[in-house]
Amino acid sequence: MSSKVTRFRLAVVAVAASVAVLAGCSSSSPSAKTSATSCAPAKGKVTLQYWNTVPGMDKVVALWNKKNPNIQVETKNISNDQYGILSNALKAGKAPDLSQVGYDELPNLRTQSAFVDASACSAATAAKSKFVPWTWSQTSFGNTGVFALPQDTGPMALYVRSDIFKKYNIAIPTTWDEYAAAAAKLHKADPKLDITFFDPNNAEWFNGLLWQNNAQMYSYSGNKWQVTVASDQSRQVADYWQKLIAGKLVRTDLANGSTQMYAAYQKDQIASYVGAAWGYSMFRDNLPKQAGKWTIVPMPTWGSDGASGDWGGSTVAFMKGSKHLYESVKFNTWLNTDTEALALENQLGGLYPAANAGLQLPALSKGVPYYNNEKIFDVFAASSKKINTSFAWGPTQKTVNLALQDAMAKAAAGSGTLSDALAKAQATALKSMKDQAIPAAAGK
Amino acid sequence: MTDIATRATRRVASPGGRRRLNGGGPRAGTIFAFVIPFFLPFVLFYLVPVGYALWQSVRVVRRTGGQYGTSYTTFGGFEQYTKVFQNDEFWSSVGRIGLFGIVQVPVMLFVALVIALLLDTPLLRLKSVFRITAFMPYAVPGVIAAIMWSYLYSPQLSPVVDLLNGIGLHPDFLGPGAVLWSAANISTWLWTGYNMLIMFSALQSIPQELYEAAKLDGASNWTIAWQIKVPIIAPSIILTTVFSIIGTLQLYAEPAVLRQISSNISSTFTPNMLAYAVASGNNYQQAAAISVVIAVITFVLSFGFMRLTSKRAGL
Known part of the structure; x- marks a missing residue:
């Protein structure tokens, strides 16, 4: 009896304490803090x-x-x-x-x-x-x-093991079609050799590829976000990589920047890397023995406009x-x-x-x-100027990226396709925006 | 025997104690001083977060105006819970973890029990060496263990994979079908020693006379182990099972680390990973509802299991 009373008292204290803390946390109503910001310099330090x-x-x-x-x-x-x-x-x-x-x-x-x-x-x-x-x-x-x-x-470009391309007498590709053809040739010449890897857990990288193809994933009109994650331009990119994956012409088991990835490059199992400007030091610092074997050229292109990605x-x-x-x-x-x-x-x-x-x-x-004394940054500077300026990100990008990655991983493991992954990303974009009460509709 | 003793003391001590407690007086402050070091952190770091999660889980986000707008939260009843129940990814993560638990927990506890029984036999020499060796993995932090194992699983780096390739086997520890069991293997490696130790200490407290009596009755070591030792330490086995059920439902570190090297572990692989992914997408209310549902499932399963087994084990 007595201990019950004490316990009850303690419980009351506990509940009261938690309510007090919770009340401190609650800021439910929209705060009307739209104070016009001024640009007056402060006095003093x-x-x-x-x-x-x-x-x-x-x-x-x-x-x-x-x-x-x-x-x-x-x-x-x-x-x-x-x-x-x-x-x-x-x-x-x-x-x-x-x-x-x-x-x-x-x-x-x-x-x-x-x-x-x-x-x-x-x-x-x-x-x-x-x-x-x-x-x-x-x-x-x-x-x-x-x-x-x-x-x-991170303007994108193509990192190429020029020695491997030379060895098999394959010209360095300038379009994505040539790149796919080179992928097939390399793999045929040496079944243990792939042109590159597709990292399903790297939506940021994949988004860069979509951007290059002038995909517009989000716009705003009619008081709503128009979601076009799975547009024709996006699907073209997805279908392209799907073919390479299905033909086993690219590795899908490597994560970008992982020890495993460097090991595969170290063993001459991969001949190129679709990367960004900041990646130049990755190879220089992790694969010092491959100095002089790499060159950097513009990203393979889709159309004649030579657009690049970031x-x-x-x-x-x-x-x-x-x-x-x-x-x-x-x-x-x-x-x-x-x-x-x-x-x-x-x-x-x-x-x-x-x-x-x-x-x-x-x-x-x-x-x-490391790159044969080539002026590699000229390539990135040129890439930088050819990046679509009207590309826009969505308000729930991180959630969409995760869903895209999960679905791309399934595609890489053989269930579904990258195009399905885009559809999943589109659906997730709409759903996550609804959860955040952001007005959105599937755009055309 | 001890039972009677405590009952007797209680009877003697209770009248005075009761009077003093009811009267408040000088002892209330003393009790408060003793209780506060436990109670304050308990409220701050347990009750308040639980309460906050419950409160968040009944809120929904609304927004006023424009393309970006200003968000606020309001009471949403069970809206977040409805979304949890409709979320396929949540249920498939629960199913995955269920499969994991049904296989991994019995295997781990059986191995732990066997090791504990072996360590308890009088035949074994160098007991403490074996005991410490078996317990040692538990001293390795979970994340470190997962990183270590991820090197052993990785086809690019692993000596194990190289060795197996050498004899014509090509296992893919990180493949879509195998990766769950690769994670289970890490958990088993980590926790077997810990569970073994709990069972072993229970075995240590069994009075030797029981064994002598059993031997006089002609029981073999095998019979003693399975007919006497195991039933006596049943409460410890139940305890470790409950711990394991809770641990399984909260599985996070092992798959999260393996995810760094295997795309076959999705961001929603386990319920906790799903909750984290949802929270990192800024949907705290939904993440709170998921956490509450996981907590309720854990609660029901562990207490359900205890209920189910307590009668048989005589607890």
Whole structure:
């Protein structure tokens, strides 16, 4: 009896405590915080928070801090769970002034009201001409504001083991048709040799391929998102790779960047790599014995327009709640357009710049010893200019990517096709947008 | 014997104790001081998160205005739960984990039991060496174990696969059919020693006289093991089964690590992986509902199993 009473009392305390905490958590009604942001400089010293995942970024920031005693920047590396940390900080109202956000996550974070429009600052709007066109189109959400500044990109190209192609007397392919033909020839010449691998768990890479073929996955009209993930252009890419997979002309058991992948390249089992600019150091650092055997050429093309794709890259976004927009714009512009900063980011973090000025960096104009002293960055710079500027990401991109990957993995294991995977991604896009109460319809 | 003793003490002690507790007085503060170090973390890190998950699971996201809009949450009743029940991926992950548990748990516990019985026989020398060896995998953190095994499974790197290839076998440990059992193998490797130790300590507490009596009655070592030892340690076996059921339903680390090298493990392979994937897609309410459903299933299965077996085991 007595212990029951005590237990009851304790339970009451517990419930009361949890209710109190829960009440603190609940912020259910839409907050009408649409305060017009101004761009007034602060009086006195300001400290900005900048979160990122770039190795060596603290050194770049130290350089800024030395030059700007009144705008001090503190960095935090959030590479172990970038978007989880960011989402939680937003919910807690503790987001930093600036944060690294991938291009494909911009719309998602905007649906979480993560950003502040920096167009009140003339320095922000004036930055437009300083960046490669497609990057600005994505950070400005089609010129409707300035929500982030582009930082780095991953223009795609084809990495080729020229020695293997030479050995079997096969010309380096320039179109996807030639690439498929070369795949068959290589595999025939040596059954243990494949032209490349298809990583089903890499939707980001596959999206780059879709982008190259001018696929439009999302648009907005009639007060609704129009979802066209499984468009004809996308299906063309899917069917192409499906054929290579079905013909066992590409490996499907390797994950990009895995030890297993490097082992397969090390054993001369794979002859090329459809990759991005930031990948040049992967081969240089992991396969030092293959120095001189690699060359980098433009990505095989679909049509005559020679369009290229992008895989990866990031922006530095203006986060909601920042009290120092003027200073944030100032630092962000320096960080992503100043040649000294860009050179350091390239050297320490391997970033391939989104700024036009960055493409002419001395380090990116020289021949690279590992690649036979070829000026490989000229190939990426050219690729960068041929990337479709109207491509847009969806507001639930991460969920769609996961569904696409799961279905592509099934296709790679022999059940269903990559085209089915696109259909699954389309359905997931619609469903996940509905879950987030984002108005969406299947577009034509 | 001990039972009678405690009952007697209780009878003697209870009147005074009762009076003091009811009267409050100086002892209430003392009790509070003793209880608070447990109770405060228990509330903060157990009750509050559970309550928060329950609360989240009955919320839904709504949005006002425009292409991106502003989101807010509102009461949605059982909407999230309806979605869980309609989610094919959820049920196939539960089915997958069910199959995993039905095979892996009995195999693991049987192996653990056999090792425990072997360690308990008087015939064995170097007992503590064997005991520690069997227990050692448990000292390896789950994620590290999974990474280690993923190297042994990987066709590019594994000496095991190389060896098998050498004798004409070409196993694909990471293939669509095999990968679940590759994960089960890691769990078994990790947890057998732990379960063995629980059973072994139960065996240690059996009084030796029982064995002597059995031997006088002509029982062999085999009979003693299966007719005397196993029934006596049945409560420990049930306990390890319940732990294993809970562990199985919460399976995450092993498949999540293998997923890095095998595309045959989807993002929704186990219920916990599904909940994580949904949460990382910013759908916290749905993830909360999934977590609550997993918790309820775990609760029903473990308590159901205890209920079912407690009568037989005489618990």
